[in-house]
Amino acid sequence: LRSPWLAAFEEVNEAYSTQVCSCCGAKPDSSPKGRTDLGIRHWICSECGAEHDRDINAAKNILAAGGHPRLDGGILALQGE
Structure with missing residues (x-):
């Protein structure tokens, strides 16, 4: 059984993901x-x-920017809102 989020790929801007x-x-x-x-x-x-661990924080922000289901809504600062 495959998870639906594994089947998709979305490119996101990683700028400021560590900050x-x-x-x-x-x-x-x-x-x-x-x-x-x-x-x-x-x-x-x-x-x-x-x-925060710099890398883990960045990974969470990148997942949120890509709309990962565990991070519904994402991080507003990364979405330009």
């Missing part, structure tokens, strides 16, 4: 920025206090 909090959707000053902050692997959102 936007996957919990509250904010792009706080506390998030790592660009190439200069590549060494920052963990950060805490200054807006909601959520603790």
Whole structure:
């Protein structure tokens, strides 16, 4: 039995996926920025206090932007709203 979301492919823009909090959707000053902050692997959102692993946070935001069923509604900041 195949899951319906495995059959689809959607290209999404990954810009800012590491900088936007996957919990509250904010792009706080506390998030790592660009190439200069590549060494920052963990950060805490200054807006909601959520603790993030940079890569896992980005993965959640990319899944949300692609409309993954476990992340219904997505992250508003990544959808341009």
